[in-house]
Amino acid sequence: MDLALKPEHKAFADEVRAFVHKTLLPATKAKTFAGKHYGRDDHVEWQQALGRQGWLPYTWPKKYGGPGWDVTQRFLFENVLAEEGAPRIIPFGVKMVGPVIYTFGNDEQKERFLPGIRSSEVQWCQGYSEPGAGSDLANLRTRAVRDGDHYIVNGQKTWTSFAHWADWIFCLVRTDPDTKPQEGISFLLLDMKTPGITVRPIIMMDGAHHVNDVFFDNVKVPVANRIGKEGEGWTCAKFLLANERLGIAEVPASKRGVRSLRDIARTEPQDGRTLADDPAFVAKIAEIDLQVQALEMSELRALSTMALGGAPGPEVSTLKIRGSEIQQRLAELAMEAVGEYAQPYQPGMLFQNTNETPIGPDHAPPAAPRYFNMRKTSIYGGSNEIQKNIVSKMVLGL
C-alpha cells in the first residue's frame, strides 16, 4: 500500500488542471459554483472537449479508445475536474452503456457505438425503471416481441434522466414472459428518433426538468441492436448497476460541497460575527468532512481492488449508501447555514443567467431546492434499503 503521490502523478494533475483552465467555459464554471442548473449545451460542449482530448472515456482501457489510466490517475482526474467546477460527466454513455458494449457487445456493435460515446457526439439515457419496476427491477414489463430481424417494443419507462436530451436510450426489455423474471430480459439499444417513442417531462418540486416518462408504442428495433444474447440482459444490467453504484458515491463533488459549506459559514452573519465562529456549527462541518474523507478511502480501496483485476463487487453498495447520505447531509447543512434566506423561492436564479440580484446572499437561491432535490439520492440507483439487502446477502451471507 502506498498513498503518497509520485512526482509523475503531480505532473499529471497539473496537466489536467491546465486543460480545464484552458477549456472549461467560464459561464459553465460559474453555474457550478452558483448552484445553477446546466443546459444541454453546457454538458455537451464540455464532454466533447474532453472527448477531443481523449479523456472522456477515462475509465476505459486503451483497447477501446480509453486513455488506459491507472486508479490514481482516474482519482486525480475526477478530483481536479470537481475542484475546478466542471459539470458532472453524464454517466449514461461513457460510464454505463459504453462498458456494457465493450464487455458484452460484438465487434460490429463496438465499432458502431463506441466512437460516438467516446466523443460525446451521441447522448444516451437509461431505460431501466418502470411504474411497476423500481426496487423490483426484474419485474419490468416493457415487452419486446421478435418479428423477423426486428423487435417490436411496447411499454413505459419512468424517472428517465435527460431522455429529452438523448439521441439513444439503452433499455431493459422483456423478451420472454414465460420464464423466471431475470431470465426473460434482454438489453436493447434504441434510437430516440424511432417512430413510436414519446417523451413526457416530469417536473420536479423545484421546477426543474431532469426526468421523464418514456413511452414505447410499437417501436421497431433491429435485432442487431441487442447487446448480448436474448434473455441474458440481466447480466448486463447487474454489471452496469455495479458501475453506477460506484459512480454515484460522488466523493469529489462532496469534497467540493464541504469547501463550499465552509465558505458559506465564513460569510453568514451571526451575533455580530460569522457562523464559522459558532463552535456548534463548526463541529457539524468537521463531522461531515471526516465522513467524506472516510468514504474517499473506502472508495480508493474498492478502486484499487478493481485495478488488480477484480470487478466492482457487492461492497460498492456500501459506497452508494454512505455517498448518498453524505450528499443529503451536506445539502441540509448548506440550507441550515443560509438560514432564513433559504425561504425565498427564486427559480430565475437557478435556470437562467440573469443580471437580477438574488434575494439574500448569492448562495441562498439553490440551498432549499438542492436540499429537496437531494432526497432522491437515497432512492435512485437502487434505494439504500435495496443496497443493504445486497450487502447483507452477498457480503455478510445472511
Place this chain on the structure above:
Amino acid sequence: MDLSLSDEQKQLQDAAERFVRDKYAFENRRKIVATDRGWLTENWTQMAELGWLGMAFKEEDGGYGGGPIETMIVMEQFGKGLVLEPFLPTVVLGGGMIAAAGSPAQKEALLAPMIEGKKQFAFAWLERQSRYNLADVSLKATKEGNGWSLSGHKGVVYNAASADNIIVLARTSGGAREEKGLSLFVVDGKAKGLTRRDYPTQDSLRASELTFDKVSVGADAVLGKVDAAFPVVEEAVDRAIVALCAEATGCMDAINAATLEYIKTRKQFGVPIGKFQVLQHRMVDCFTNAQEARWPARDWKCSAARSHVIRLVADAIALMNGGYLKLLRGR
C-alpha cells in the same frame, strides 16, 4: 391533568378539518397559489365568519375568549392542506402583539377590524444579519417632531404585499443586539418611502424584502412602550413557533396517512411494500414521532424538540413515497 379537548374545541377542530377538506384539495391549492395575492378573499371572509380570526383574543379586546389552544387546533388542520391564507402573520403575530401591547385606541383601530376580516398584518423583524437573534436589529427609528422616522431594511416579511399595516421592529436606542432599545411601530402598508420586493417562498406563501427610506409615522404608531418591545416580540414569536409546530403536526399526520395508504397498495416483489419489515419499522418510527410531536396542551417549551421530530418524519416519508415529499414549513 386533562389533555382532552372540550366539546367546543372539538367542534372547532371539526369545522377546521372540513374547511381544509373542502377548500384545499391539492389541485385547488395550486389554483390559489397561482392567484395574484396567493390567497382567497372568500376563504379569509369565511374564517372571519367562523370566528377563527378572533377566537384567541379576550372578550374585552373584541375576541371570543379562547387562547393558544384554539390557535393550535386550527393551525393543525391548516397543516393538513398547507393553507395559504395569512393567518400566522395577521392573527398570531400581528394580532397577538396588538393585543399584548396595544393601547385601547390601537385595539379599536386595528384589532377589531382584523377580527372582522377587514385588516391584515405583517411582522417585519428580520434583517440580513439577524439570523435567529430577535434583538439583532439595526433599522433605525429616530425622533422627528412628535413622531418618528424609520430607515433601514427588513427581509423575508411574510404577507407584506397584502398587509394593510406592517408592524416593524426598530432600534430606538442602544447598541447592536441589545434587547433594550427596541420599539414596535405600526406602519401603513403603502407608506411613503416604503418600497417592496415581493416573491413567493419555497412553500408558495408570499414574502417581501422591505426598504424604509425615511418613512414618517406619528407618535401614535408606537405599539407598546418605546425601547421596551423585546419581551412583547419574544412572546409573540414563541406563540408563532408553537402555532407553526401545530401546523407541521397536521402536515405530518396527512403525509403519514398518505404514506401508510401507499405502502399498503404499492407492490414490489409480488407483495405490498408494507409487508417488508424495514418499511414497517420506518412507518412505526414515523407514527411514534408524530405521536410525540402532538402538542401536549399548554406547554410551549417543547417546540425545538418537535421540529426535530418533524424533520425525522419528513426524511422517512421521502423514502417510502419514492420521492413524493410534501413540503414542510417550520423552523
